[in-house]
Amino acid sequence: MKTAEIKLTIDLDDHNVPETIMWESTDSKEKEALPVKSMMLALWDDNYKNTLRIDLWTKDMPVDQMKRFFYETLMTMGDSFLRATGEENIVEDLRDYCAHFAEKMELSK
Template sequence: MKKAEIKLTIELDDNNVPDSITWESSDGENKEALPAKALFLALWDHHYKNSLRIDLWTKDMPLDEMKRFFYETLQTMGDTFVRASGDDPVAKAVIGDLRDYCDHFAEKMEVTQKQN
């Protein structure tokens, strides 16, 4: 059985606000810690049937990048749900609604450039 480890390192200021976030993977090509400005981590607790989350961002994370991060995370969640649900017809229908919302979000947050 193959195992991989993902390591997150968070440096906090005196008020416990993240100054820096770095991550590294034992399975990756790059063997040094890489910087990140924000992270969303969600885990499913099978026993309690709920999600456990960690949402962190550094104090110097620009708002325009945070908007883009949220947009891309929403899009990725849709992609993941499509893969996880297989051919479920209800899931396929709902994904269309999520894509529509992502388009609306991107427009309101001015995350993507408008097509002419």
């Protein structure tokens, strides 16, 4: 059995707004923590049958990048859902919505 660790370090301003987000993993080839502008972490609590979430972004993350981040997150959630359930029809619906989202947000490919 193998154990891996993911570490997040968030520097907050006086109002608890993230200024920097750094992440590192024991499985990564990178030897230093890497900076990111936004993160979404979702965990399933089996005891309460609900999702625990942490959504953070730095105060200097541009809105256009946030829009792109949400679009890509939705797309990868569809990929993950397909791998986990095999539900192709609903994933196609999600991908259709993502295309609509990208058009409404004026995201370029």
